[in-house]
Amino acid sequence: MKSAAEFANQYLAAWNETDDARRRQLVEQTFSPAASYQDPLMEGHGHDGIAAMIAAAQSHFPGHRFTLRGTPDGYKQVVRFSWALGIPGQEPVAYGTDVATTSDGRFDNVAGFLDTAQAQPA
Known part of the structure; x- marks a missing residue:
């Protein structure tokens, strides 16, 4: 069984992948087919x-x-873990904590919480 750190690192790798095809592979490896994600700003199923x-x-x-x-x-x-979002080498613009349920080595449901976020230029 994966550790909480393995789950969190695989999840963040999917969020950080910029290549569409590779990101899709990571999403399929990280989330079950019927998984859902939701936070105060967005959701996906x-x-x-x-x-x-x-x-x-x-x-x-x-x-x-x-x-x-x-x-x-x-x-x-x-699984519960916290994260920061920012440009490498700069102060993060957001911090959050995600809580997820898992089965079969993948996430089934993820609830994301924004701990703090700075306003972004339009």
């Missing part, structure tokens, strides 16, 4: 919806990358 949602987020935050903050933890089928 299934591989197509989640891949499209990640692409849209990357379009809105070009050059930004997600990094892990702290140590992921979990128990049974629940």
Whole structure:
């Protein structure tokens, strides 16, 4: 069984992948076919919806990358981890915490929480 850190790192790799085909592969490896993701700003369902949602987020935050903050933890089928979003070498523009349920080595449902976010120029 994957550790909470393995789940979190694979998840962030999918969010950080800019190549559409490779991102799609990572989404399929990371999320179950019927998975859902939702946070206060967006949501996606299934591989197509989640891949499209990640692409849209990357379009809105070009050059930004997600990094892990702290140590992921979990128990049974629940994983929790925190992240930062920013341009490498600069102060992050957002911090958040995601809580997910898993099965068969993949995420089934992810709830994203924004801990703090700075306003972005239009």
